[in-house]
Amino acid sequence: MKKAAVFASGNGSNFQAIVDAAKSGGLAADISLLVSDREKAYAAERAKAEGIPAFVFHPKQYETKAAFEREILSALKAKGVEWIFLAGYMRLIGPTLLEAYEQRIVNLHPSLLPAFPGKDAVKQAMDAGATETGISVHFVDAGMDTGPIIAQKPISIEKSDTLDSLTEKIHRAEHSFYPYVLQKIIEEKAKVVPK
Ligand code: GAR
Numbered sequence: 001m002k003k004a005a006v007f008a009s010g011n012g013s014n015f016q017a018i019v020d021a022a023k024s025g026g027l028a029a030d031i032s033l034l035v036s037d038r039e040k041a042y043a044a045e046r047a048k049a050e051g052i053p054a055f056v057f058h059p060k061q062y063e064t065k066a067a068f069e070r071e072i073l074s075a076l077k078a079k080g081v082e083w084i085f086l087a088g089y090m091r092l093i094g095p096t097l098l099e100a101y102e103q104r105i106v107n108l109h110p111s112l113l114p115a116f117p118g119k120d121a122v123k124q125a126m127d128a129g130a131t132e133t134g135i136s137v138h139f140v141d142a143g144m145d146t147g148p149i150i151a152q153k154p155i156s157i158e159k160s161d162t163l164d165s166l167t168e169k170i171h172r173a174e175h176s177f178y179p180y181v182l183q184k185i186i187e188e189k190a191k192v193v194p195k
Pocket of ligand 1: 008011012013014082087088089090104108109110118119120121145156170174
């Protein structure tokens, strides 16, 4: 069973979906750690309820990104984590983690990248008057939502959609699509790089 950590800054509904998929056998991963940069993230409550250890840190208490990423790395290594799944982690990953987990950090983003990268992607699509948006799963590189795309799912924007209804639609799609794609990635990588 591959050991994975999920990074989340907020509500953590995708963290929950990943944990649920791992519990039901849809995702062959042991979710060994939650990493969060926000003490009040509801994701941390979810981890507690699931009995999953959490590493919660305060970025402002560190002088540099490298300094807090070194601590994250120690926590990941202590748990034997092989994969990092970002699920609403609203920070760029720095060289410390990118080098340690090359091609093993995956991100979920609520748009059809390269359209609407960065924050508030759902609102960006609405504001642009787009008739379609979607979700993307991609490997993480040093840029903002720029890494190689692994899989995408389009979602139409209806005239009647509001920001809330579209966000809800996207979340619902993410909760099944992300764990499904993560499982495919783990399987594929196992074939290429047996570990
Ligand atoms: C998700 O919609 C995810 O795609 C998005 O944050 C949300 C987190 O929701 N990620 C990004 O925007 C990354 N750039 P959750 O906390 O309920 O899982």
